[in-house]
Amino acid sequence: MGENATDLYHRPHYPLLIVISGPSGVGKDSVVTQMRQRQSSFHFVITATSRPPRPDEVHGTDYFFVSETEFQEMIRQDELLEHAMVYGQYKGIPKQQVRDALNSGKDVIMRLDVQGAATVKRLAPEAILIFLAAASEEELYARLQRRQTESEEQLRYRMRVAREEMRRIGEFDYVVINRECGLDETVEQVLHIIDAEHCRVQQRHVTL
Amino acid sequence: MGENATDLYHRPHYPLLIVISGPSGVGKDSVVTQMRQRQSSFHFVITATSRPPRPDEVHGTDYFFVSETEFQEMIRQDELLEHAMVYGQYKGIPKQQVRDALNSGKDVIMRLDVQGAATVKRLAPEAILIFLAAASEEELYARLQRRQTESEEQLRYRMRVAREEMRRIGEFDYVVINRECGLDETVEQVLHIIDAEHCRVQQRHVTL
Numbered sequence: 001m002g003e004n005a006t007d008l009y010h011r012p013h014y015p016l017l018i019v020i021s022g023p024s025g026v027g028k029d030s031v032v033t034q035m036r037q038r039q040s041s042f043h044f045v046i047t048a049t050s051r052p053p054r055p056d057e058v059h060g061t062d063y064f065f066v067s068e069t070e071f072q073e074m075i076r077q078d079e080l081l082e083h084a085m086v087y088g089q090y091k092g093i094p095k096q097q098v099r100d101a102l103n104s105g106k107d108v109i110m111r112l113d114v115q116g117a118a119t120v121k122r123l124a125p126e127a128i129l130i131f132l133a134a135a136s137e138e139e140l141y142a143r144l145q146r147r148q149t150e151s152e153e154q155l156r157y158r159m160r161v162a163r164e165e166m167r168r169i170g171e172f173d174y175v176v177i178n179r180e181c182g183l184d185e186t187v188e189q190v191l192h193i194i195d196a197e198h199c200r201v202q203q204r205h206v207t208l
Numbered sequence: 209m210g211e212n213a214t215d216l217y218h219r220p221h222y223p224l225l226i227v228i229s230g231p232s233g234v235g236k237d238s239v240v241t242q243m244r245q246r247q248s249s250f251h252f253v254i255t256a257t258s259r260p261p262r263p264d265e266v267h268g269t270d271y272f273f274v275s276e277t278e279f280q281e282m283i284r285q286d287e288l289l290e291h292a293m294v295y296g297q298y299k300g301i302p303k304q305q306v307r308d309a310l311n312s313g314k315d316v317i318m319r320l321d322v323q324g325a326a327t328v329k330r331l332a333p334e335a336i337l338i339f340l341a342a343a344s345e346e347e348l349y350a351r352l353q354r355r356q357t358e359s360e361e362q363l364r365y366r367m368r369v370a371r372e373e374m375r376r377i378g379e380f381d382y383v384v385i386n387r388e389c390g391l392d393e394t395v396e397q398v399l400h401i402i403d404a405e406h407c408r409v410q411q412r413h414v415t416l
Contacts, residue, residue: 008374008383009344131409136217166216174407175216189407196404199382199397201339 016107016197017124017206021117022132023162025144027178032111034187043101045110051089082119099208114165126204131172135179224315224405225332225414229325230340231370233352235386240319242395251309253318259297290327307416322373334412339380343387
């Protein structure tokens with residue numbers, strides 16, 4: 001039997017690194033939460049943060065809570081796949097966690113803003129970047145408005161940022177429209193993308 | 209609003225050209241038949257042939273039955289996407305049929321042997337080639353044997369051809385393992401691939 005034919009019957013399984021991204025308010029959290037409920041075979045990345053835990057938050061489940069000094073040490077040691085300072089507090093993704101999950105054969109799912117997604121793609125070009133988009137500007141605005149956490153001025157700022165983020169679509173692999181009342185369909189499409197990627201002849205082999 | 213952002217909210221829909229291929233005996237017909245039962249939104253290509261219709265076959269449903277002269281004229285006029293002489297009779301795929309289906313917005317599904325799939329990819333590089341593979345040499349052999357249409361010598365020849373065809377996997381986009389008793393799963397994976405391809409940021413725009 002030829003070498004290639006043998007390979008086809010015994011293809012290696014390369015776990016995938018999947019980034020769910022998109023503008024603020026588009027529904028990234030809901031999508032990832034529902035993926036977690038439907039598919040237990042993924043590893044969902046736990047973010048490290050220097051902010052103190054809220055009463056209901058559990059270390060190692062919701063976040064890895066570390067001190068600011070510890071976080072800065074992780075940055076110095078290049079132990080973070082991606083990190084950012086948000087409202088004066090650090091958050092980031094420990095590389096080792098992702099490596100361990102991939103080594104165990106699990107597909108890794110991470111939720112990141114557009115800037116963070118682009119950073120991951122630079123470090124791991126084999127990562128699969130999925131851009132969640134609203135069906136229209138109006139839907140995105142309505143979603144942000146429903147949160148009732150922001151002033152009119154802040155909403156306008158978010159919309160400007162969203163438009164800029166959408167111009168970076170070329171850095172992404174896939175775009176999935178997250179319609180109002182269409183969360184199930186959105187999650188299906190994301191799962192189909194992951195399934196299809198596992199069938200690619202040219203498999204993506206992530207190394208970190 | 210920026211141009212790109214507008215584009216993202218109003219993405220054009222490009223129908224896909226999907227080729228289901230793989231070695232003889234792997235189950236291409238069963239997969240395509242079940243796709244037809246489950247998804248009416250596709251156009252399933254009808255092959256043109258110069259062989260006479262069998263009693264139960266309907267012109268325009270099972271095949272387009274044309275005379276040998278008509279077929280040769282189609283070849284001369286470059287009206288065929290792909291054609292072959294099989295057991296002394298012509299069969300081939302009329303380009304116009306594929307063009308019309310794509311223009312109507314339908315994804316086009318065609319079943320082709322490995323050689324034919326490669327020909328289509330050369331003419332339409334944006335075509336999506338799916339290679340159906342058995343789970344093992346043993347399963348493929350058992351499948352061919354169950355047909356009871358071929359001598360032991362013919363079976364061995366088919367297996368040799370299958371091995372050679374599997375070496376051409378690099379010309380394909382996806383590989384789906386069609387396991388014994390796993391037809392439903394195979395069809396699901398093919399449908400997921402099609403769904404995922406529609407979500408690609410860099411859409412494939414087929415022109416013929």
